[in-house]
Amino acid sequence: MRTTTLGRTGPTVSAIGLGGLPMAGAYGPAGDPAGIVAHALDLGVTLFDTADYYGRGAGEEVLGRALARRARPGHGSDVVVATKTGILHRDGGPPGLDGSPEHLRRACEASLRRLGTDRIGLYQLARIDPRVPVEESMGAMAELVAAGKVGLVGLCEAAPATLRRAHAVHPVSVLQTEYSLWERHVEAAILPACRELGVTLVAYRPLGSGLLAGRRTDPATLPPGDFRHRDPRFAPGNLGPNLALADALAVLAREAGAEPARLALAWLLAHDGVLPIPGTLDRAHLAADLGAAELRLDEGVLKALEELLPPHGPAGERYPPGLLATVDRG
Template sequence: MHTTTPGPAGPAISRLGLGCMSMTGTYGSTDPHEAAATLLEALDSGVTLYDTGDFYGDGANEELLGRTLAPYRDRIVLATKTGVRRTAEGLVPAGSPDDLRRACEASLRRLRTDHIDVYYLARIDPAVPVEESVGTLAELVAQGKVGRIGLSEVSAATLRRAHSIHPISAAQTEYSLWERHVENDILPTLRDLGAVLVAYSPLGRGLLTGAVHATTRYERGDFRATAPRYNGDDLKANLAIVDALTRLAAAKGATPAQVALAWLLTRGSDVIPIPGSSRRLHLRDNLAALDLHLTAADLSAIDAAVPTTGAQGARYGDHGIRLIDE
């Protein structure tokens, strides 16, 4: 397994992590036995970074990781997120000190561990200064319950405010061939601060694998059914990008997912993709990207095939967009 060492004192971690959100819904129904088997195969394959969140499946995702990976705790880097709670209307911010302390204790129980390696504030609570939220997370670090602090979906300015209170080790946001907004301000800021970028949805929530078509009907409960980018005219426009990527991959004897991940791996050793998978077959396909070499000509062809503006349409619906710190 290829590894990288984020930051001057960070532990060596696998070059690809595993995003676990899809193992308990989000993109439709899942098989919990296959999800557990996928976690164990990832472990056997050398994957050390596992990413979850307390609001994934209302805690069920953390419970799955706790049941499956607790016996191997010393072999993994465990990351989870908090700072939002689920309501009938959707996710709402919950970044007060009391919210964060309660959430941490609950996550520790579900994950069957005494510490969280990387604890992310998933969204910024507009009612709570980020300095106050990060200060509470810093208390959890001092107590030994948290190793490092991360933020998710934040602006460069917020990163700097948070970092002034306690070192921010990682920021997590969407980054892929067709979603490159982080390259403008966020990635340069992280590099200035000595932090890493953890890239979620590196496969465009499955679209960059070629698995979705114009006639695809999403299952009930699938996040993509309500996000503009994955529907209607936006989807039709974005499938042209997928078609171009598929042709480029075929010329390399690879899958489009492998090319998309290999491209991200060229962005720097401080960019750590966490492709999600709840099936072993997809995990194996993703891990093969580690051995796929993209030449300068390949990278030029990819740049020519993917519009500089990226995918068409918003990546979240109106409610989700309002939760993003800009």
């Protein structure tokens, strides 16, 4: 497995991480999350990402138990566990946000317990709380680093100006946001800011929730708990055009002699400072995804991909309106 560093100074991790959303049941029943974690470790994955709001804490518990069977998260391990906080579940409407120092301290202690460790490798603020200056949030995270409870800190879905303000308080190692062949908003200003500051861009949903991997999905067949029921890109009127884009990618992948998922992830890896974290519970899909780390794309293939899936993106917004309002905050 190829490796990279988180931020300017490390640690060194696998060039592709494993996203933990499926382990919390976001795509339906989680099946055997311990098995997929063990398989990922066997294949060289050393970065595992989750969040305290995945399954209301279940995602962290599942990951912690799975890693405890094979490697100890935190001290003395080459595995880096990344988790996030700052999003609050509500019974109705969009989730709430809390980036207050008080919440961050409480949430960190709860995550440590659920993960079964005394140190979180990478702790990330999942969204920027408009009621709390980012300097206050980052100050609390810096205190967690000083206390030895956290190794590195990161932000998610932050605008460049916010990233710079946070970085002035304490080094930000990671900015996590959606980035893929068809979601390329970061290329305008976010990715350049990350490179300027030495921040690794961690790309979530790098396969468009499965569509870019050639996994055709009929929303009518999805289990009730699958979040794609609320994803605008799977909605009637949008799904058809998006499947057509995915089919065109599959044709190009066949011509290149690679699976669509491998091609889409290799395209991301061709961009300096980008680390994708696809999520899956399928061992064959995982092996195909990780194979992207060994695939080098020539200029002809890169150009064909750029022309196939232009920067204006797919049909439909990234999220429903309430969630969309929380991303890329300045």
